[in-house]
Amino acid sequence: MINPVWLRTFCTLVETGHFTRTADKLFMTQSGVSQHIRKLENSLSVTLLVRDKKRFTLTDSGRTLYTRGCDILQSMTNLATEVGEDPADAGEVRLMSPGSVGLKLYPRLLDLQQAHPLLALDYRFAPNPDIERALLDDRIDIGLTTRKPNEPGLHWEAVGEESLLLVMPKNLPHPDWAALQTLGFIDHPDGQHHAEILLDANFEEFSQHSFNSLPRRGFSNQIGLILEPVSRGLGFTVLPRHAVEAYPARSLVCVHELAFPVMETLYLVSLFGREQPARIHTIATEIKKQLGTPLEA
Structure with a gap:
């Protein structure tokens, strides 16, 4: 040496x-x-x-x-x-979010990257548990979740809301519990979480029998394809509004307004006690700015 x-x-x-x-x-x-x-x-x-x-x-x-x-x-x-050096507009930022909010945020963050070409985004879609685990394993810098994290090593703050929607095939009657049972559920990575929030608030039978009482008719982990089986009459699902609005064949599905609307809180999550570089604050600030407006806008 x-x-x-x-x-x-x-x-x-x-x-x-x-x-x-x-x-x-x-x-x-x-x-x-x-x-x-x-x-x-x-x-x-x-x-x-x-x-x-x-x-x-x-x-x-x-x-x-x-x-x-x-x-x-x-x-x-x-x-x-x-x-x-700690530049606010250069370097890699690794983040994860559920697919629906990601459909809104990713294009907006790419706009930010175009304005600051030295920024590099590693943006991945994942369900809530995977996002928490990725943070604890130091595989991402920040995450967005649709439930408050339970892990003691994570810091969170509420940054927005998004409504949950019951989506069924086109031209079916207004849903009751029997209709949902007959049709069956199209599941996705956050399907149980979403169904339990919305259906429990609107169907007494769901509270009595739980999510497992719903026949499962399919599963997709691709946010853009979850409504494809619904559009073909194969089942119903529960999704955040922006995922529904982004579906290209929207005319083939029907969104049903329920008696008790449910808003899902969005949480910005990071490792507790970690000092984040300036570029992370740049992205976090843009996320808060975007989620400060209605997601369906």
Whole structure:
């Protein structure tokens, strides 16, 4: 291991060509400069300088060390600068959210990235439990969840709301419990969570029998495809509003207004106690700005 202080003294000596000038430049004594050179030669077991009274010439080893040493010292300076910098508009940000809110946020965050090209977004869609686990495993920087995290190592704040909707095939009558039982449920990664919130508030039978009493007619983990089986008459589902609004074949499904509307709170989640770099605050600020308006807008 080369001592960087000795290396800097050596490179400065080569550049000035004089022990006294080197001592003045580094605020050292001339004997201190000589000691650094001897210690460097001893640590490398080579001769770096051939001294002739007040003059010196470099050996082959000395020339090699000077060339490579200058690069090393410059790299160390650059590294110190990079470590000390905390730009608000550059660097990678890793985040996850459920698919529905992601359909709203991802295009808006890409707009932000276009304005600040040195930002890099790693945006993934996932259900609530996967987002919490990714945060605890340090695989993402921030996450959005549709339920308040239970893990003690996570910090959260409510940043918005989104309504949950009962979606059925087109032209079916207004739903009652018997109709839902006959039709069956199209499940998705947050399907049980969404169904339990909305159906429990509107159907007494659901409270009595729970989610498992619903026949399951299918499952999709792709946010853009969850309504495809619904549009074909294969079942019903419960989804956040923006996922429904984003479905291209909206005319083939029917959203039913229920007696007791349910709003789902959106939480911005991060690791508790972690100091976030400025770029994370930039993204978090934009998320709060976007979720401060109705998601269906």
